[in-house]
Amino acid sequence: MTVRVAFYIDSLKTGGAERVTLRMAQWCREAGHLPVVLTRRQARHDFYPLPEGVLREVEAPDPAWVAALGWLGFPWRVLTLRHWLRRNRIEIAIGMTTLPAIKLILAVWGLPLKCWISERNYPPAKPPSLPWRLLRWLTYRRADLHLVQTHQTGDWLRRHLGATPQLLLPNSVSWPLSSFAPHVDPVTVLDPCLRQDDSGTAGPPPALLLAVGTKAFQKGFDRLVRAFALIADDCPGLHLVIAGLTIKPYRGRDQVADLQSLLPPSSAAMGRVHFPGVVGNIGDWYSACEMFILPSRFEGFPNVLLEAMASGCACVACDCPTGPADLIRDGENGLLLPEAASDLELANAIITLHRDALLRRRLGQAAQHVREEFSDAQLAQRFVEALNG
The missing domain is CATH 3.40.50.2000 (Glycogen Phosphorylase B;)
Incomplete structure (x- = not known):
């Protein structure tokens, strides 16, 4: 009927x-x-x-x-x-x-x-x-x-x-992920000069730490920016990309400007935090990143974490209410931090994954099981x- x-x-x-x-x-x-x-x-x-x-x-x-x-x-x-x-x-x-x-x-x-x-x-x-x-x-x-x-x-x-x-x-999660406009190439977001070493010759592409969301406070992007600033000196090849924030004010606030203001002018993170805006080809960004992070204060059931895991990303998330704990088994298919993880705890998790390619690969492969479960x-x-x- x-x-x-x-x-x-x-x-x-x-x-x-x-x-x-x-x-x-x-x-x-x-x-x-x-x-x-x-x-x-x-x-x-x-x-x-x-x-x-x-x-x-x-x-x-x-x-x-x-x-x-x-x-x-x-x-x-x-x-x-x-x-x-x-x-x-x-x-x-x-x-x-x-x-x-x-x-x-x-x-x-x-x-x-x-x-x-x-x-x-x-x-x-x-x-x-x-x-x-x-x-x-x-x-x-x-x-x-x-x-x-x-x-x-x-x-x-x-x-x-x-x-x-x-x-x-x-x-x-519907696999493969759908793609639609606007299409933003991850490579174009990074300035070409970032691919040059001191001698002016082409160097390796930057490693990307990816976060995705439209609401900066809910997603804990302020915590993430501060954590990234803590490790910027120790991880010179790592860049933070926060996708999804629009150029329009959200509830009267310029979310991007607020996040940028958290970086001291002398910080090694300056020039290495990128805001590509809304992207329709989000699957390309999951494929391009070294790791994905969700430092949310609260959720319902995070689509972006589910998609990142389905894409085989090594993922870090805070155990906020609700959803991350339904997806991540800590140390098995991702890293699950306490709900109120400090900036330092976030920074340590990021640097751990950045320095351990075998761990990233193991977590990413295990994470792909969400394709069947969900x-x-x-x-x-x-x-x-x-x-x-």
Whole structure:
């Protein structure tokens, strides 16, 4: 039986939740269902290409009088969403991330359709404002199904919000990794002069320490930059690349400028920390790097770590809530540091891997087993079985 499925999310900009939303929509389409992705923001904000056969719609803009009301216009927005669901005869609606999930639960109240929701970060690590916390407490227990990425997140939702039933659905990895615009060649990011030795002849290419993310604080990039500065003198051939940060301000902050300001002018790391921006060919960067690092303060289930491990990278991650410990077995397929690892602990892990090629190779080879454990086919089957149930 064909099911009309709506995925509701704020936008399709860069980010893990956005990418997973499209992957789930693709699973629906491949299973013979009719998926549509509804966003609050216009399509001009989209980064990821829409899978074939997946419809894309945008919520109607607020009338001027509703926009002028601010928060008080929220009931109107809920009613508008409810009207859209009825008009499109949606049978299962899935809210991705906290605010869209709350709004969706309110919109489907009393309608003959199922409502699923999915938190994409460990909830207590990034609490919403008080009004949203209250609404979350009132609404989450009314969802028909909670898609949770880890047992830890599921336990928290169950204890604090009565959020049941649940389906454990970690992120998947589709191998080989997809590639799309913008295509940024790792070689072009590094200035050609970096390949010259003191005599002016070509030297070996720099070794790359790679980190990827769109939110600098969450990903702990400040910790990483400080740690890299500690070892820059001892590892003159190592360069740090932080991919994913846009040139646009994030919540009023220039993330790149903030990170650059952490380097003293006299630091040996100056000129060796690179920000290529958003890249669509991320697989090329995993292939080019010597090691991958994820010093996050919190996660949901880190796509970039999963992809790096699938690519055979030697990986270092902090044991933040949640996800890294579900992927890395310390010393076996990566290095897992304490959640509150100091800058020095990060630096020591980096320098250990940089100086031990055999260790990097062993960890990288073992890491590739995530291709099977978190395969797209396996997790798609789990999702579609719930959809058909």
